[in-house]
Amino acid sequence: MIRSELVDKIAEANPHLYQRDVERIVSTVFNEIIEALANGDRVELRGFGAFSVKKRDARIGRNPRTGESVQVEEKHVPFFKTGKLLRDRLNDS
Structure with a gap:
């Protein structure tokens, strides 16, 4: 599964959310994981x-x-x- 497929699945499961909001949520989660690892956490x-x-x-x-x-x-x-x-x-x- 690639990022866009993950975004699509989450958007389908949550029709009350806009696609752009789901994309922002997924990006934020990944960026926070990357930032934590970069800090050695x-x-x-x-x-x-x-x-x-x-x-x-x-x-x-x-x-x-x-x-x-x-x-x-x-x-x-x-x-x-x-x-x-x-x-x-x-x-x-």
Whole structure:
């Protein structure tokens, strides 16, 4: 599902809301999650999962094309851990 499909589903389920308002709500939610992660905070959506940021240390990598060693710098990457409800729904089938 892409963002526009999510907006359409929410708008269908809530006919009293305008499409532009639903788009603004979805954008605000995503922007708040992004902002929290950028600040190093953890975002937990009960029953769905938790977003956090993990630090990857600098290391020596390898260019797969040439085989040459390459220095890979330290970086921070987003991490998602599923919640129990989501895990149970996925494994029920």
